[in-house]
Amino acid sequence: MRKSLFTAFGAVLLALAGVSPAAAESASTPYTPPAGLTATDLTFRNGGTELHGSVVRRADLDPAVRHPAIVLVHGSGAGPREELGQEAEVFARAGLVTLIYDKRADYTKTHRDYSALADDAVAGVRALAALPDVDPARTGLWGLSEGGWIAPLAASRSAEVKFLVTIGAPGLPPARTQAWNLINRITRAGVTPSTVDAIVGTGMGLAIATDGFPQAAYDPVPALRQIRQPVLAIWGELDTQVPPRESAEVFRRELTASPSVTVRILPHGAHAGRVTTDGYDRVGGPTINGFGMGELLPGYGTLMTDWITQVTGGRLPTSAADALPAQRSDSIPVSGVGPLWWAAFAAIALALLSWPVWALVRRVRGGLGRPAGARPARLLVLTGLIALVGGVAFPIMTVATSGKQTEPFLFGQPLAWLVLRAVTVLALLCTAWAIAALRSTQGRDRVRLAVTAAGGLLLVPFALSLGLLLP
Numbered sequence: 323m324r325k326s327l328f329t330a331f332g333a334v335l336l337a338l339a340g341v342s343p344a345a346a347e348s349a350s351t352p353y354t355p356p357a358g359l360t361a362t363d364l365t366f367r368n369g370g371t372e373l374h375g376s377v378v379r380r381a382d383l384d385p386a387v388r389h390p391a392i393v394l395v396h397g398s399g400a401g402p403r404e405e406l407g408q409e410a411e412v413f414a415r416a417g418l419v420t421l422i423y424d425k426r427a428d429y430t431k432t433h434r435d436y437s438a439l440a441d442d443a444v445a446g447v448r449a450l451a452a453l454p455d456v457d458p459a460r461t462g463l464w465g466l467s468e469g470g471w472i473a474p475l476a477a478s479r480s481a482e483v484k485f486l487v488t489i490g491a492p493g494l495p496p497a498r499t500q501a502w503n504l505i506n507r508i509t510r511a512g513v514t515p516s517t518v519d520a521i522v523g524t525g526m527g528l529a530i531a532t533d534g535f536p537q538a539a540y541d542p543v544p545a546l547r548q549i550r551q552p553v554l555a556i557w558g559e560l561d562t563q564v565p566p567r568e569s570a571e572v573f574r575r576e577l578t579a580s581p582s583v584t585v586r587i588l589p590h591g592a593h594a595g596r597v598t599t600d601g602y603d604r605v606g607g608p609t610i611n612g613f614g615m616g617e618l619l620p621g622y623g624t625l626m627t628d629w630i631t632q633v634t635g636g637r638l639p640t641s642a643a644d645a646l647p648a649q650r651s652d653s654i655p656v657s658g659v660g661p662l663w664w665a666a667f668a669a670i671a672l673a674l675l676s677w678p679v680w681a682l683v684r685r686v687r688g689g690l691g692r693p694a695g696a697r698p699a700r701l702l703v704l705t706g707l708i709a710l711v712g713g714v715a716f717p718i719m720t721v722a723t724s725g726k727q728t729e730p731f732l733f734g735q736p737l738a739w740l741v742l743r744a745v746t747v748l749a750l751l752c753t754a755w756a757i758a759a760l761r762s763t764q765g766r767d768r769v770r771l772a773v774t775a776a777g778g779l780l781l782v783p784f785a786l787s788l789g790l791l792l793p
Contacts, residue, residue: 353378353403353422359414364421366449368442375423375446376403377453378414390460390634391419391453393446395439395476397467397490397594401425405610409464412623418630421450431722434536440475447482460484460634462551464626465491466594467564471542478548485633487554487626490593492564493546493572494653497538499564500721501526502653506562507725510602514734520789521739523656525717531658535721538658543576552582552638554629558591558619559647560601567649574643584629585643588619595622666784667710673777674706680770695763695771698755702778705749709781712742713788739790746781746790753778 353376355361361376383389392413394406403422413420423446426438443463451458462485465473470491477483492499501522508518529535555573557566570585577583592598596616597605604616632639677699716738720726732740756775763771785791 368445378410378420388457391456393421395465395469395473416627443476444480475545478545493569525721527659546576561593562601563593567646582638587644677774695759702752709746
């Protein structure tokens, strides 16, 4: 019941933030290749789910010969096939028959199933390998970012996958990875580290506890240990979305069953192997749905196709690993808020709301005049509830919008957060006023004012946990 109520609350906040869960659904989008390449539609199924894609080939590829092939797996987001057009063109020009496909329609910001997505990828491999110009013994998978959880899971399940390539694959659970990503993004905007940690920690803790962050605790290690195919794992040195050093360490350590593991770091590369100046911007490249994709880093495509040519030619590379990159900061484990947090939230809300409820009952019963202590109680209820609800809503909005709610900021604080901090201080002053007013109250008025003041006192440790009273 608690989860369903707060999941609904989170959905309302997503809507207010302009983020619709349904917006992640992707329709079938035709892909138009550049000169020298061709694209043919391919529809395949994973159980009751129908998936649509495009098979990209070099125009001069001999249809009478079986060629190596690869299926590309999206990162997070809606996942129309055109988003992987640049990578598809690299592989196709190297002679690989390449499948890009639209992500399943039930994938949303609040619902995703890595197991089902991995089965989609396996179904894609099976459909691609069934084509007359594809060699099933030389057909593999490529996974980007979130696809770096999905493609390895698919490879661990199916011997039909003959090799695996990943770029920017996370080696840590999704919640921990996303927290690191958000902390980087918000810190870059100029927000102080203590405030960033508090906002992200609360937001992620609530998202996990209310099932608002799907697959939060997914552990990639068991799948990595089951992979028996050759693996090429690549990270950009300046990746700010996935911890590159920690993830590379996990892959290097846990791919124990693979006969060949190659770990490569792209110097000065961003997440997804793009050209960048600082890890955040994307230089050049096409624009899709208003988002600049960025140009692929020079040498990145050749690195992949040369490795695939060697593997599909029957010459397994000797396992090797580049020196791991210096990471901006270490990631930290995150978990859902616990029962004590929920109990504190409920106790504060009930204590503060007791005053207006009692005042309404008193009025209905014909009570005359203003009860003693009414002024500090009313102000405490107003400021306390704003601090309580706002202190919870803002971190949720921050997580839901990937940090966009932290702008604009002032004095190292998001402007909205600065206002909430000021309101919290006012609530504490009103609490002191209400406690002082207890001296002049008697009987039931004294008890009711004391209950309301208790809500203000409980707000102190709760606000500290939210970061509203941190320096």
